[in-house]
Amino acid sequence: MAVTHSGDENSRVETVDRLQLDNQVCFPLYSAANAVIRAYRPLLAQLDLTYPQYLVMMLLWQHQQLNVKALGQQLHLDSGTLTPLLKRLESKGFITRRRCSDDERVRLIALTEQGQALHQQAQQVPEQIRCQVKMPTDQLLQLKQLCQSLLQHVDS
Amino acid sequence: MAVTHSGDENSRVETVDRLQLDNQVCFPLYSAANAVIRAYRPLLAQLDLTYPQYLVMMLLWQHQQLNVKALGQQLHLDSGTLTPLLKRLESKGFITRRRCSDDERVRLIALTEQGQALHQQAQQVPEQIRCQVKMPTDQLLQLKQLCQSLLQHVDS
DNA sequence: AACAATTAAATTGTGCACAACTGAAATAAA
DNA sequence: TTTATTTCAGTTGTGCACAATTTAATTGTT
Numbered sequence: 089m090a091v092t093h094s095g096d097e098n099s100r101v102e103t104v105d106r107l108q109l110d111n112q113v114c115f116p117l118y119s120a121a122n123a124v125i126r127a128y129r130p131l132l133a134q135l136d137l138t139y140p141q142y143l144v145m146m147l148l149w150q151h152q153q154l155n156v157k158a159l160g161q162q163l164h165l166d167s168g169t170l171t172p173l174l175k176r177l178e179s180k181g182f183i184t185r186r187r188c189s190d191d192e193r194v195r196l197i198a199l200t201e202q203g204q205a206l207h208q209q210a211q212q213v214p215e216q217i218r219c220q221v222k223m224p225t226d227q228l229l230q231l232k233q234l235c236q237s238l239l240q241h242v243d244s
Numbered sequence: 245m246a247v248t249h250s251g252d253e254n255s256r257v258e259t260v261d262r263l264q265l266d267n268q269v270c271f272p273l274y275s276a277a278n279a280v281i282r283a284y285r286p287l288l289a290q291l292d293l294t295y296p297q298y299l300v301m302m303l304l305w306q307h308q309q310l311n312v313k314a315l316g317q318q319l320h321l322d323s324g325t326l327t328p329l330l331k332r333l334e335s336k337g338f339i340t341r342r343r344c345s346d347d348e349r350v351r352l353i354a355l356t357e358q359g360q361a362l363h364q365q366a367q368q369v370p371e372q373i374r375c376q377v378k379m380p381t382d383q384l385l386q387l388k389q390l391c392q393s394l395l396q397h398v399d400s
Numbered sequence: 401a402a403c404a405a406t407t408a409a410a411t412t413g414t415g416c417a418c419a420a421c422t423g424a425a426a427t428a429a430a
Numbered sequence: 431t432t433t434a435t436t437t438c439a440g441t442t443g444t445g446c447a448c449a450a451t452t453t454a455a456t457t458g459t460t
Binding site for chain 2: 407409417
């Protein structure tokens with residue numbers, strides 16, 4: 089329980105139960121993320137990708153080749169998540185997982201031709217998803233910036 | 245690829261690649277949600293709860309008794325997620341899962357004394373998590389409202 | 401009353417997310 | 431140069447999240 093002052097004309101003192109769903113930031117954050125990823129699902133299914141797989145592919149379309157650590161740092165995911173995910177992308181024929189000759193610990197993740205080709209098909213995804221989110225662009229930009237800020241300011 | 249007009253003095257035309265991580269809302273949303281839930285983990289571990297279990301418990305602390313459908317509607321989760329989660333809460337001794345006598349299809353989820361008692365222990369969680377998020381309260385409020393708005397305006 | 405349609409929850413199977421741990425290779429320290 | 435430490439991926443095990451399906455109970459129709 090916490091006591092806060094309301095911003096009304098006559099400043100009342102009200103008791104806010106912070107253990108209620110309505111008063112928490114994390115619940116809408118978590119629900120909204122789930123909802124948007126749920127909206128991505130049918131679009132990405134046409135590319136035979138899940139949302140986290142799509143994230144990896146976007147990084148590879150941009151950088152051609154990355155190791156597991158670099159992927160993990162950019163996506164905030166660890167090897168426990170990435171290794172099986174990358175194996176699935178490999179078995180679908182979208183990426184290769186070579187060992188680095190300089191440092192045998194490192195895996196170099198690169199696109200196959202098929203993975204490269206998927207880039208074309210994916211071009212429409214952003215606009216398709218944008219159509220399903222009926223919200224002003226400036227609000228979405230604001231939401232993006234607040235999420236990025238939160239990400240920087242939470243110690244986890 | 246999309247062409248947008250920047251808001252600069254001399255309105256340049258720039259090409260924005262919407263297939264880049266930096267230009268998407270969902271990625272920071274997804275990462276921020278994961279990060280905050282990660283921050284909750286050690287706090288909730290002391291109560292022997294996961295974050296989704298904590299959500300269910302909060303609803304029960306507020307309403308005493310709910311069926312699976314009502315829980316699902318409020319949390320945006322289906323029986324495929326809730327049924328095993330509720331079984332875990334039951335086996336920990338926090339809830340009961342009675343069948344409704346009026347309608348045998350329905351499960352009535354209610355708190356045990358132990359589950360009720362957990363409410364006291366949980367009182368500190370919101371302030372503890374607040375300390376780990378070094379961000380102004382007005383920005384968090386704004387983030388909450390934008391997430392709630394997004395949740396309403398995405399068809400999924 | 402008999403049958404069809406609907407509803408509530410459970411089940412099955414896939415794919416994350418992550419903590420904790422392991423093994424192997426590279427780097428640092430003695 | 432041996433040994434200690436660190437680093438990179440991989441493994442194991444738990445718990446979601448969800449699509450698709452199933453079972454059983456209820457409601458609606460004829």
